Amino acid sequence: MSSTPLVCAGLGRRFGTKWALAHIDLSVAPASVTLLAGANGSGKTTLLRIVAGLVRPTLGQVLVFGQDPRIATSYCRQRSSLVSHRGFLYPGLTALETLRLWSSLLTPDNGDNELLELLGSVGLGDEAHSDTSRFSAGMRKRLTLLRVRLENPDLVLLDEPFAALDPAGQVLIESWVGELKARGTTIIMASHAIERAKALCDSAVLLEQGQIAWMGEAAKMPTPGTDLEAQ
Amino acid sequence: MKKMHAFGLVGLALIIVGSIYGLTASPPERHMGDVSRILYVHVPTAWNCLLIYLFAFGFAIASLWTGKQRWDIATTAAIETGVVLNILLLGTGMIFAKPTWGIWWDWDVRLTTSLIALIFYAAILALRTFIDDPNRRATLTAVTCIISFVDVPLIYFGVRWWRSLHQIQSSPETMAETMVFPMRVNAFAVLFISIWFMLLRARIERSKLESDEVVEPPVRRAMATA
Amino acid sequence: MSRPGLARQSLAILGKDLALEWRNRARVVAVVLFGVLVLLLFSLAFGDKGTQVLQVTAGGCLVIALFLSSTLSLQESFRTEDHDDALEGLLLLPTEPASIFYGKALANTFFLVALAPVLIPVTTLIYQVSLGPTQVLQIAGLWLAAAAGLAAPGTLYAGLTTRLKSQDVLMPLLLFPLEVPVLLATVKAFGLVFDGDPMGQLSSWTQLIVAFDVIYWCLCGVLFRFVVEEAA
Structure with missing residues (x-):
């Protein structure tokens, strides 16, 4: 099995007549943190969902640790x-019941x-028996982060992790x-909060209209919208 | 001339031969008289309807297995052809039932299960119109087709499992030789015509997809790297 | 890292669905009332034809009440999955799609069986049918088999249609023709139980329902992943 977390070769994805992604050639190094930047509709979420095996590419290939996520899905x-802006939560279940459900589908099964304790570590200790349908966006995000802790993955895909979080929540994400x-752990983070995210990342990829416009060290990433040819 | 039209020509020729023989050369049936001649159309249609649904089942499995669009095209063409044959078999069955048993529809098990099969294959065609993404449409068509076909064997074994007013299932061994010939000829005729329809339908679908083909956009600009 | 087996994952999903339905029990009550309403409407439609007609149609009306109530129950089972992409979250853990299917199908079977303690007594009352203890057990067993026969393809079709426009029409349109063997066999079997089965035909109809159940519980379990995985 390859140790390269992600390799994309000629990746493209079309929805109807519109190409959400095209000509994506990308390789992410192990234990790196990569920023995926770009305006709304630039293809960031689509790319993350293809890597997670939720969306089928129209063209090209994607390999996660050397395997095609559509074939070696499990x-x-x-x-x-994947941490998306959706919480994957069931309205009607409490926070503790939600964690219990996720934990029972993973190993080891936590008591x-x-x-x-996990709920306490993200400031949700007092809300353990509260219905998650009444949670604020920030509380839902914290619960989703606990999911990742239970899963203990080698590659984490974050889709707008800072969105809908108060300053304390954003600090929590950073830590x-x-x-x-x-x-x-290898991390790929799609974010609009460029300055905040850049500080956390080693490398960055800028998407424009579904294609890679710029790729390199995160600290040197230009502001999106800059005329790159003038640099 | 395209090879596919050969199926149509052979089918039409066979149906002319079979029908002329069935209408003129073969004798009337001992009990039902000339009314029985519709069986030379009804029975081959019924056999082929089942066979085409079996093709659709096979194509659906291939569609799920390979994910290739051509198998979805084949599945849809087979379902549509099967639905047409299904309507014809119900129509000819009713035309046979009226003078034979005095009623157009008697809830006989075989006719009833043919009607049910028609409804669920027509429902699959309706389902397709609600799905925009072609890959998703192909997958869900294949799944529903596979699930529906498991019900189709009831059509074939219905006469054996339940008492029925329907004609005891026709097979060459129970018929006079002069009746076997037009039945067989028309069976092949309907098969060839059905294959021709499926190939035509698949060609229409393929040319629609080719005209809808969307080309990958050009690479936007040379990528600047730091 | 290995994951829990199919049975454990299915039980976890079953537990989740049962817990959610318990929290939403007002809705369950509404579905039961709907079933009672269907029985009542049929009895009004046929009632003026005399007691004998009512008794003869009792089995059929009961099965139709089960079928119509099942669509409400089955469609609801996937609304909670869609609400916050919760189903997608389960798939990403990863959870085997077959486990999700069997957990949800078992839960749906349970909900349909839960209709019996109300609908069967209402039928005996309104349709003037009397049942001895043996007959009650026979009806209960047939109901369980019929509920399982509805739940398996019903769960798959509910998942298949959940994000489509006109789901409320598409799901019954796809499901009901498929369920005709269960409908016919259950109606026949109920009728035989009400009449005392003088010719001993009950076992053949029961075998048909059970055969349907076995086939569709296996087939739908295999096909479910194609329904829930867009990239499959």
């Missing part, structure tokens, strides 16, 4: 985790004590990303 999903990085 393997790729065990090694990766309630461990799950309560969480730092923890993952220290553990050697």
